[in-house]
Amino acid sequence: MLSRAILTGQTSRALLALGSRTTSTSAANNQSASDAPQSQSKLPRPVRQEPGKVRYAFIPEEWFQFFYKKTGVTGPYAFAFTLSTYLVSKEIYVLEHEYYSGISLLIMWIVGIKKLGPKLAQYLDKEVDAYEAGWQESRNQEKQVLEEQIADEEKGQWSVEGQTLLMQAKRENVALQLEANYRERLLAAYNEVKKRLDYQVEKQNIERRITQRNLIDWVVARVRASITPDQEKQNINRCIADLAGLAKA
Numbered sequence: 246m247l248s249r250a251i252l253t254g255q256t257s258r259a260l261l262a263l264g265s266r267t268t269s270t271s272a273a274n275n276q277s278a279s280d281a282p283q284s285q286s287k288l289p290r291p292v293r294q295e296p297g298k299v300r301y302a303f304i305p306e307e308w309f310q311f312f313y314k315k316t317g318v319t320g321p322y323a324f325a326f327t328l329s330t331y332l333v334s335k336e337i338y339v340l341e342h343e344y345y346s347g348i349s350l351l352i353m354w355i356v357g358i359k360k361l362g363p364k365l366a367q368y369l370d371k372e373v374d375a376y377e378a379g380w381q382e383s384r385n386q387e388k389q390v391l392e393e394q395i396a397d398e399e400k401g402q403w404s405v406e407g408q409t410l411l412m413q414a415k416r417e418n419v420a421l422q423l424e425a426n427y428r429e430r431l432l433a434a435y436n437e438v439k440k441r442l443d444y445q446v447e448k449q450n451i452e453r454r455i456t457q458r459n460l461i462d463w464v465v466a467r468v469r470a471s472i473t474p475d476q477e478k479q480n481i482n483r484c485i486a487d488l489a490g491l492a493k494a
Contacts, residue, residue: 298306312320332338472480 300306309321
């Protein structure tokens, strides 16, 4: 019954607030319709509405303020105690077994929160810390593995660059070997051609010497054949005389 009275009071308050809000809204709409050209550029900015304050998790603060103005600080509590005593004594609100079950559950709930709550919170905190530590450790391991993979990739890239330089050096070495082989073949061709040309020159020289020798022999033979024995004897005597004259001089 107390919950029904509370709900009835909240419903009436909500209806009154809705009626007043509707009236103010209609008046504001009429006024805005009349002043639309003037206030069109100055619309009010919507403000976020926070929920009202409550006590004991469900009693609005306005109830206490309402009693404070008329009965003082103890008014709300005296009213609640008196109303509950009246409802229970007149059996308007019957205390059934669900009521005692709820009280038992509330007591168990409070005892559990007070006694088991810290231990459970400590246990759960340890579990959370362990889970977070494991997650952090796995994260660090994965990070380390990724860093090692990055280092291996960089090393692989460096190795590939080295392979590129090695291939370039091999290409240059092959080019040098081809150049050396080409020069060797060119030198061999030059030597062979030189040998053949030297052979031709030597052959021509030999033919010339043979021709000259044959010509000289032929001339000598012809000269000897044209000299008579008397001329030869006269020449010999003349030579002897010349030698004797030279000896005396």
